[in-house]
Amino acid sequence: MLAWCPDWPVIAAATEGGFSADGPIAVVEKGLVFACSAAARTDGVRRGMRMREAQARCPDIELVPYDRSADSRLFEPVIAGVEASMAGVQLVRPGMLAIRARGPARYYGGELASAKLLVSRLAELGAPGAKVGIADGPFAAEHAARRASNVMIIAEGSSPDFLGSLPIEALGDAALSPLLRRLGVRDLATFAALPPTSVRERFGAAGAMAHTLAAGLDPRGVIARTPPRELLASVDFEPALDRIDQVAFGIKAAADALIAELMAARLACTELRVVITTEGESSERTWLHPRWFSGADAVDRVRWQLQGAGAAGSGLRSPVTRVRLEPAVVDELGNHESGLWGNGPDEGVHHGLSRVQGMLGHEGVVTAVLGGGRLLADRQVLVPWGDRPDPRLAQAAAKPWPGRLPDPQPATVFAQPTPVVVLGEEGAEIEVSERGQLIGHPVWFSPTGARADATRVTAWAGPWPVRERWWDAGAALSVNRFQVVDASGSAWLLVLEGRNWVAEGRYD
């Protein structure tokens, strides 16, 4: 017995996105429609269609990117719910389950009754519109479910006849089906009639397997899953707590127990989702760990999430009622075993830096990554220790960026550009015309911004225009850069925006 919920990716995407699955929705992957809702289907949207074409057929369609992990995650409670009424459920893929039909049929009084019960049970659990096929093997049952309006039962022993009427594309093998069609084999009956040894000789092991399936001799049984143990820690606070250290103390035992439980299951958690529910709002964040989480690390992440961007002493906006720790990514503990002599110096470095993070907060210790851009601030990106840098940064850094500074780069880069004063001969203002022409030239320079501190400029060059995103009024940038060496021999990188001079960096 195989149950198939055709619109599951759409339902999962709608649940994840928090909107109704009734409207026209299409889940897209790599620019093609992966699945679409019933409303979209009536407008002519089909699986495998290009995004543009789907939008053209149904202009008010909601396009959602396909999220494989959400798809599986949201199906988990559905399986658990089905397991409550029928034992031995196998997950074929999110949206499709296989159950051995004999048990439920005997318990619920017939195959049809048990199939109808399964459909209504799935609808209750949030997977409406499911179709059920019952046949001799999972392959035949899947095709029965695909062709069913609601429930389709292939009588025992008649699966080969049912399969025989299907076109050769039902094999679902993108390489084999067109080849067989060109060879004149148009349906499964013709394919199944071929001698097995010849099929194996011509098409190899994969072809032989397809041949067995086509003949209705599906060797695969239903392998019931072992319900996984739910590994998460959740602590409710009653009354709600309004101090960070109280919350951290309250979660400590649960976090330690969670990590110990993971250890017992020989798993190491490398990504942890922390969900904090306060009175009225909830915050959720996924934390990465360069190695794997210990109990104390998990408590630290809770504390940092509560602190947010604020300092260690800042209070909470509203009292915390519940903290939930969910391991988002787990890995075999064996892959993280430390060597006999330790993992070299990096492990010690990690502990030391984590300790400093404990003192200063998550953003307190950073590593530097080079990014792409023209301004110095765009080119250097700081990533908190333990976080993964955005992979797009490396791509951006590899691009040529015409208009960037020639080497050497300034050793001092001001986080906030500091205002300076640059004046021409006899204290005249310096301007750059709309055509990029310099009016006057730098003679006096004061790094402090006070005219009294001005010294003579010994060498200078510019203006080097930087024009970015002129099409976007909010993010547009139009500045001119200058290099200036003053009388004391220190060199500066200055930026002129309109009439304001600021120092972007200093070559010191």
Next chain:
Amino acid sequence: MRELQARIRSMQSTTLDSRALDTSPTVAGLLPGGSLKTGVAYVIEGSTSLAMALMAGPSQAGAWCGVVGVPTFGTEAAKAAGIDLERLALAPYPGDQWLPVTAALADVLTVVLVRPPLPPSDGSVARLMARLRERGTTLLVLGQWPGAEARLRVRRSQWGGLGDGHGHLTSRELVVEVAGRVGTPRERMVTL
């Protein structure tokens, strides 16, 4: 063979409780003994790029470096100077915890660059130096530090490549005054 002799000499020139770190050849001539030593502090005045050049040698040899309290540290220049950014940790805003943070980083990193926001007390310096000696860490200080192994002060700096309205900065010659623990300060020239 010559390289080996140089290494033996650099190891002989250090005292028993300190070891020489790999030092990049551009700045090796500035330092007393010809190399960076572990467990001591060096004061650098007036140049971040000189500090970067000092860090580059150990970093290229595989050591971890740290920067405390320098939010203006130009990481692109650091990479160009030869510091491996994958083994560089920064704590840009330690606030008034800069001394404990420096001490915690000195426990695990080989070279730590720090800019003290205010002159530290002698007692805290003595405690930190004892820790540095124990861990074999080198401290580079942009600012005041009592009892430093050497004090490198930029006296003059000469830029090349930039004209009067044309060209761009290319090369730099620094005249650095080096004051060791003993003896009179001497002036050395270095090209970065």
